[in-house]
Amino acid sequence: MRSPTKSMSKPQMLTRTALLAGFGVVMFLFESLLPHPLPWAKPGLANIATLLALYWLGAASAWAVTLLRILLGSFFLGSFLNPGFWLSLAGGVASVAVMTLLKKFGEKQFSVIGISLAGALAHVLAQIIVAGFLIVRRWEIVYLLPVMLWPALFAGVVVGLAALFLLERLSRLHDDAKSDLGNRL
Amino acid sequence: MKTLVKYLRPGDGVVLVLFAALAIGSFRFGSFVGAGDAGLAAIITVNHREVATVELNKASAFNVQGALGEITLQIEKNSIRVRRSACPNQVCVKQGAARRSGEILVCVPNRLVILLRGESLPSDRMPQESRGDAVTH
Numbered sequence: 001m002r003s004p005t006k007s008m009s010k011p012q013m014l015t016r017t018a019l020l021a022g023f024g025v026v027m028f029l030f031e032s033l034l035p036h037p038l039p040w041a042k043p044g045l046a047n048i049a050t051l052l053a054l055y056w057l058g059a060a061s062a063w064a065v066t067l068l069r070i071l072l073g074s075f076f077l078g079s080f081l082n083p084g085f086w087l088s089l090a091g092g093v094a095s096v097a098v099m100t101l102l103k104k105f106g107e108k109q110f111s112v113i114g115i116s117l118a119g120a121l122a123h124v125l126a127q128i129i130v131a132g133f134l135i136v137r138r139w140e141i142v143y144l145l146p147v148m149l150w151p152a153l154f155a156g157v158v159v160g161l162a163a164l165f166l167l168e169r170l171s172r173l174h175d176d177a178k179s180d181l182g183n184r185l
Numbered sequence: 186m187k188t189l190v191k192y193l194r195p196g197d198g199v200v201l202v203l204f205a206a207l208a209i210g211s212f213r214f215g216s217f218v219g220a221g222d223a224g225l226a227a228i229i230t231v232n233h234r235e236v237a238t239v240e241l242n243k244a245s246a247f248n249v250q251g252a253l254g255e256i257t258l259q260i261e262k263n264s265i266r267v268r269r270s271a272c273p274n275q276v277c278v279k280q281g282a283a284r285r286s287g288e289i290l291v292c293v294p295n296r297l298v299i300l301l302r303g304e305s306l307p308s309d310r311m312p313q314e315s316r317g318d319a320v321t322h
Contacts, residue, residue, distance in 0.1 A: 039279040079273075083293045106196055114197030121204050131291075136298050137233055140289045145211035153204050164192055185192055 008057070017053060017061040024049030024069035029076055040144065041151030044159055046073075047119060050096060051112055051163035056170060056181060059100040066096045083135055087127050094126030095119035112167060112185065116160030120152040224286045224301035227265045229258070232296040241265060241284070241301075251295030258299075270295055 008016075027045040036042065046069050054062035070092045074080040079088075099119040102110050110118070128148065132141040164185065171182035229237045229249060236249055244261045246268065254271030264284035267277040270292050277292035286303030 036274070036276075036279070039274075039276040083296070087293070102196075109194055109196035110200070111192045111194045111197050113192075114194060114200045117197070117200045117204055121200070121207070131293075135293055135296070136289065136291060138289075138298070138300060140287060140300055142211070143287050143289055144291075146208065149204070149208040149211055153208055156204070161189075164189075168188075168192075 013057060013061065016057055017064050020049045020053045020057070020061070021065045021068040021072075023052075024065050025072045025076070028069055028073040032077060038147070038151050040147050041155070043155045044120065044123065044152075045162075047095065047116065047123075047159050048163050048166065050099070050119075051116055051159070052166060052170070054099060054103055054115075055112065055163075055167050055184060059104065062096055062100055066092045086134060087130055090126045090130040091123040095123040098122035107184065111160075112164040113157060113160035116163060117153070117156040120156030120159070121149075124148045124152045223263060224265075224284055224288065224303060225263075226302045227260075227283075228300045228302060230298045230300070233298075239265070249297070251292065251297050253295045256292065256295055256297055265290070265299060265301070267292065267297075267299075270297070 024046040027049060031042055031045050034043075049069065050062050050066045053065040070085075070088050071080075074082075074085045074088065079085050096119070098121075099115050102115050102118055124145075128141055128145060131144075132139075167181065167185055171185065224241055226238055226240050228235060229239065231249060231251055239245075239260060241260055241263045246257060246259045248255045248257050250256075251270065251272075255269070256267060256271070256277075257269040259266050259268040262284075264282035266282040267280065267290060270277050272292055272294040274294070277290055277295070277297065280290050283290050283299065283301050286301050288301045290299040291297065
């Protein structure tokens, strides 16, 4: 399997990672302005940036894009080191970990949509676990699972579709280094 | 649509089925759909400390001190809800009323957790006795 980074120079990698990190922060901030009809649910649009990075630039970029988004996003919203920040960090780390592992070991078995769904699931479970230890400290936290899992299921599919659409466009548009992005989708 | 199917892989179905099974199964824990008994009492905790325990059959409104500021709780029709809270996202307010045992209301920034209990309260744990200093009626 070819590394996605091979056909890219280091400055290209860096600028593209920075671009996607910026995109992730913007999606994150945009999302925080949207109304939240379901109090526990956010669509997780910033994960589109992580998925783009994972497929286009590789696992290291996906980590950078996610961690930068969580950090910068919390600076913008003023939630750095708040309980909400830790929840966001836990969800982000768990979802990137699951997504990079699935991508690495199951690239042929999963499409972007499957990986996005697995990331959404990991995000919810990590948040429930951290919230259980950090905030609620009662087993009753499991009562929040359905209200968090159902929206995440739909969000995971939508985010995966959006990422697939963008990656497909990107693979056709982006032929500078004979990128094999299209073959890896 | 045709192009989409081209990209799908068997693993996607596995993840989807697993996710959906967990989401459906989680309703069995959840009194969210009304699986629990009617809640009789609510245990109110701030920062993991129990500040009050209230019965839900007496309508009232009162404030508790959260980590960020005052939280106004309202009890009516055997349910409890957060009426007002000094927190940025108002998730707790939007959560609405909790009325079933096992349901929880949470305000993350204010460090507030409200747990509903089905069993009736022993008489020695009425609201005023349990650290009433944190509760202002």
